[in-house]
Amino acid sequence: MPDLVQQDVSTNASPIFTLFDSESVDKLTRDHILRLAVGVLGAVRIRGFSSEQECADIMEGLDHREFGAYDENLIFPPIAKIGPAAYDFYGAHTLTDEYWQAADEARRLRGGLYHGSDPMDMAVDWVSGAWGDEVVPARSKGREMFAGMIREIPQGAKLHFDEIVREFPGILDETPTSFLTLNWYLSMPEEGGETRVYRRRWRPADESLRDGYGYDEKVVEGEPVAVVRPRTGDAVIFDSRNLHAVNEIRGEGRRVSLSFFMGVTGRGPLQIWS
Known part of the structure; x- marks a missing residue:
């Protein structure tokens, strides 16, 4: 049943629905993507996006790959990663030359992780099947952007x-109408690591509560929230324009995900980038 914000019984007014719950499903559909895009679904968890064995095989491959990290002067607590983000290489309304070099290196590191193939290909196929159309790299100055960062977020x-x-204005050649993010969990700890998504977009006044790359939790006090606690092999999709956070892990295990953004455009294909 939808969550009710309020109902004015004195005037028999219609109830106001937050329409911001999280849903757990066994299969991703086009309708889930569209509901996320228009803002009437907070987050969707796809159970068994892949098998735990597939994840274990990919994690074994990662044991032989070296992780980099975001600049700790900008992103703290530290987050280890394989692959560049636009965040890392933005300059004068464009991506720097170093971005394309880092993208090529990341594709090489990620390639062959799953029995000689790239797990990103698996994720794209699954999303494309749900969307019913192509899933293609976003372009910047005519060049295909990197998508499919692998990240570990323990803290x-x-x-x-x-x-x-x-x-980062000026990067995308085509501006999507909605922005989503997909996280496919290759490993999850025994406890913790939940994702919290709030029904709250950024506002200029929030800058007074900026905390490094993020914001003080006071910004979302009293806001509806969708909390998702995936398991290994699950995927979670939500609108990345909504303020969101990740809880620290507890107990044994690692929190490792393959992540990319998806842009819903006015035409058929989904655009993806990291």
């Missing part, structure tokens, strides 16, 4: 938002 992530056209 959580601060409350923040991701909206490439607001944070």
Whole structure:
């Protein structure tokens, strides 16, 4: 049943629905993507996006790959990763030359992780099947952008938002109408590591509560929230423009995900990038 914010019984007014719950499903559909895009679904967890054995095989491959990290002067607590983010290589309304070099190296490191193949290909196939159309790399100055960063977040992530056209204007050749993020969990700890997504977009006044790359939790006090605790092999999709955070892990295990953004455009294909 939808969550009710309020109902004015004195005037028999219609109830106001938050329409911001999380849903756990066994199969991703086009309708889930569209509901996320228009903002009437907070987050969707796809159970068994892959098998635990597939994840274990990919994690074994990662044992032989070296992780980099975001600049700790900008992103703290530290987050290890394979693959560049636009965040890392933005300059004068374009991506720097170093971005394309890092993208090529990341594709090499990620390639062959799953029995000689790239697990990103698996994720794209699954999403394309749900969407019913192509899933293609976003382009910047005519070049295909990198998508499919692998990240490990043991100490959580601060409350923040991701909206490439607001944070890094000029990068995308085509502006999507909605922005989503997909996280496929290759490993999850025994406890903790939940994702919290709030029904709250960034506002200019929030800058007074900025905390490094993110924001003080006071920004979302009283806001509806969708909390998702995936298991290994699950995937979670939500609108990255909504303020969101990751809880610190507890107990044994690692929190490792393959992540990319998806842009819903006015035409058929989904665009993806990291």
